[in-house]
Amino acid sequence: MSTAVEPVQLSEPPTFRRDRRLHAWIAVKALSDAGDALWTIALAWTAVQTASPAIAGLIVAAGTIPRAIVLLFGGVIADRSDARRVMMLFNVLRVGVLVAVALWVLATPPTVGVLLFAAIAFGICDAFYEPSAGTVARQLVRPGDLPSYGALAQTASRLGTMAGAAIGGVLVAYAGLVGSAAVNALTFSLVVAFIAIWLRPRFLLARAARESVLHGIARGFAHLGTHPTTRTLVIALSGLNLAVGPAVGIGLALRAHDEGWGAQSLGLFEALLGLGAALGAVSVVKWRPRREALAGFWALVVQGVGIIALGWGPAWTVATAAFVIGATAGYASVLLSATFSATVDTAYLGRMGSITRLGDDCLMPVAMAGFGLLASITAVWVPFALFGGTMIALMVLPLSNRTFRRLALVPKT
Incomplete structure (x- = not known):
């Protein structure tokens, strides 16, 4: 664990329950997530109306590749620049993209080119915005309050996304x-x-040295090589969704189709996943574990069992497993994200966050395709068992790590 340069406290944060500015930021961010979900629905619907299904799929996914290419550059910028300025700049650019698209569509019907432009532009903005936004929690709250912050922020984000999608x-x-x-x-x-007006950092993070972007990226990967605790966290967070994503994204639909349960069962499973995730995240506020990392990794072991359980049994057992997977995902995500923010050297926080997101962007399509291929050439339970078993096996490394077994974000008094 790197503790090379501790953040400098600029002002004393209020207690978490009375921190109105922080609560307002969480609410504003949730509102923005609702707007994003609303826009995603609009983009997908317009793409389907404008082009063939294949082209529509390309439009919806168009932002992924440029985001993956630019993401590491965004991490370098996050580690050496003022996060607030970066976040404001790229949100202003997002507004510009949206206004340009709206004006174009007012003058002429939407085209594939315009929709591709919007998707790609948003992907690039995300690649610069998200690494800087990922450092904000460490600038606002004490390390001991990071799990509570993550629980409330993730719950609000999920609710915002659900409301935005519905609207x-x-x-x-x-x-x-x-x-x-x-x-x-x-x-x-x-x-x-x-x-611009209200969000002010309470902790000043260490800044990375000014050097070429490529050298900054290389230094980030070198940091992983010399800091085993950070490396284990990055690997764990990079792989969080690679086992569960295909199981719920493709596997649930396959089970519902093969068993003749109908589309309504798939909707129920997805709803239970979302409900479980929200409850799992908010439970951290009420029942905070003493050792956050240890509890988070054990939750992922339970999640692996839940993934395996999706492949067998009647609809009610699948529904139960879906709820358990959602609850463990929300619970573990809050605890491990808080551990990540509190323990990673703050001069590398943006780059480490970029690398974890890059894992999802680059490897998720491969994991999805692999799950589908296995399901087509073997029995449908096989990919569930393999992906769930892999999740359990991967947790052996962090659970056997002495640092994670003892780590607590709030020192014992």
């Missing part, structure tokens, strides 16, 4: 792509205003 279908039906773009532009504008 998005109605809005695009009545106001089209223009109305959806306008609403999302408003949410980004609110984020910019809040950051």
Whole structure:
């Protein structure tokens, strides 16, 4: 664990329960997530109406590749620049993209080119925005309050995303792509205003040295090689979704189809996943474990068992497993993200966050394809067993690590 340079405290944060500025930031961010979900629905719906299914799929996924290419550059910028300025700049650019798309569509019907432009531009903005946004928690709250912050922020984000998705279908039906773009532009504008006027860091993070971006990226990977605790956390967080993503993204649909349960069962499973994730995240506020990392990794062992359970049994056992997977995902994500923010050298926090996100962007398509291939050439339970078993096996490394077994974000008094 790197403790080379501790953050400098600029002001004393209020107690978490009374920190109104922090609560307002969480609410504003959730509102922005609702706008994003609304825009995603509008983009996908417009793409389906404008192009063939294959081209529509390409449009929806178009932001992934440029985001993956630029993400490491965004991590370097996050580690050597003012996070607030980076976040404001790229939210302003997002507003510009949305306004440009809305004006274009007002003048002429949407085209594949315009939709691709919007998806790619958002992907690039995300690649610069997210690494800097990932350092904000460490600038606002004490290490001991990071799990509570993560629990509340993740719960609010999930609720915002669910509400945005629900509203998005109605809005695009009545106001089209223009109305959806306008609403999302408003949410980004609110984020910019809040950051500019009210969001002020309480802890000053160490900054990385000024050097070429490529040298900065190389130094980030070298940091992984010399800091085993950080390396284990990055590997764990990079692989969090690679086992569960295909199981719930493809596997649940395959089971519902093969068993003849109907599309309504798939909707129920997805709802239980979301409910479980929200409850798992918010439970950290009420029942905080003494050793956060240890509890988080054990939760992922239970999640691995839940993934295996998805491949067998009637609908009610699958529904139960889906709820358990959601609950353990929300619980572990909060605890491990807090551990990550509290223990990674703050001069490398942006780059380490970029590497964890890069794992999802690059490896998730491979994991999805592999799950589907296994399901097509073997019995449907086989990929569930393999992916769930892999999740359990991967947890052996962090659970056997003495540092993680003893680590507590709030020192014992």
